[in-house]
Amino acid sequence: MSGVDPVAVLAWGVPRMRDLPWRRDRDPWRILAAEVMLQQTRVDRVIPKWQAFLAAFPDPASCAAASLGDVLRLWHGLGYPRRARNLRTTATIVVDEHAGRLPNDLDALLALPGIGPYTARAVLAFAYERDVAVVDTNIARILARTAGERLTPKRAQALADDVVPVGEGWTWNQVVMDLGALVCRPTPHCDECPLATSCSWNVAGRPDPDPAVGSAGVSTKQAPFEGSDRQRRDMVMAALGSGSRLAADFDAEILAGLVADGLVVVDGIRLTLPD
Structure with a gap:
């Protein structure tokens, strides 16, 4: 995202920020639960499940004390139940090794089951309000198009890290995620984008191939669920x-x-x- 004006992006995004329930929260466990649920699952399906899950398991200790079967029952409807298994295992480790609270260190978070580079940074940015950059599918799409090239994971993370405004890590990441989810979509709405005049791909006339396709973090379309x-x-x-x-x-x-x-x-x- 070299050459991007963070002031312009924030000016566009802050008034339009989606009102998602986990955005009103700073509890690391609750943020982690949301981020794990949101992996490959739509926001509208996650909201009620997140609320029900945290009503039953409001902290790592309560999740660790529950049977895996009980955790899986509450998880049902989100798909990919290995995520629930990993979340419960993480809760047990947090209770046993971290005094019941998720660590605020990147390496310590990455050592927990099911927590990868995106999720670890999301906990740091959204729970601990650290000035770190998260790179999910939506953000990676913006990164690749703005740079005008396909990106490796390392390059995408480096570009994202370069533009996090000091003291604005929480807001910046939320706004950029919204920009990717609402505007810089697989079929983009470039006329609505605050980056339209600085996006290399848009300025070049959006030629094929789209640099987002095949870039780090940009998911491909899933196979149909029916019959799978x-x-x-x-x-x-x-x-x-x-x-x-x-x-x-x-x-x-x-x-x-x-x-x-x-x-x-x-x-x-x-x-x-x-x-």
Whole structure:
């Protein structure tokens, strides 16, 4: 994002900032739960699940004390249940090794299960209000188009780090995420963008290929859910949410994957969620 005027971006974004419930929060655990849920899941689906999850598990200690099965039951509907397993494991480590509070150090956060470079920096920026740059799909798209080139993860992070205004880490990251989510979309609305005159790709006439495609952090379109292994896994998890079931009722290959992930327990001929 070299050459970007942070003042112009903030002037555009602050009045338009989306009113999301986790943006009213600074509790590291609550921020982490939101960020993990938002991985590959739409905001509108996350909001009620985030609220219900934190009503049951308001802190790492309560999540660590719960059974994995109870955590998975509350998670159902968000998909990718390994995220729930990792979140509970993280809660246990935080209780055992960090006095029940998420660390405010990048390396310590990266050492926790399921926390990668984006999520670790999101906790630092959104809970601890540190001047660090987060790079998600939306931000990576802005970075690549503004630079006019496909970006490696290292290059994308370096460009993002260069433009975080001092003392504005929380606001800056929220605004840039909104810019990517609402304006610099896969099909962009460049006429609405505060970066239109400094974006290399837009100034060049938006030629093919779009530099965002294949850049670090920019996700590709998911395969359809209907008929997929993800749907079959989801059906098993939903069925087990109300009690044990016969293993023979489900596809053996799907069950093998769930058992290997520690999400389902086989007890003789029956299946249950883990304790």
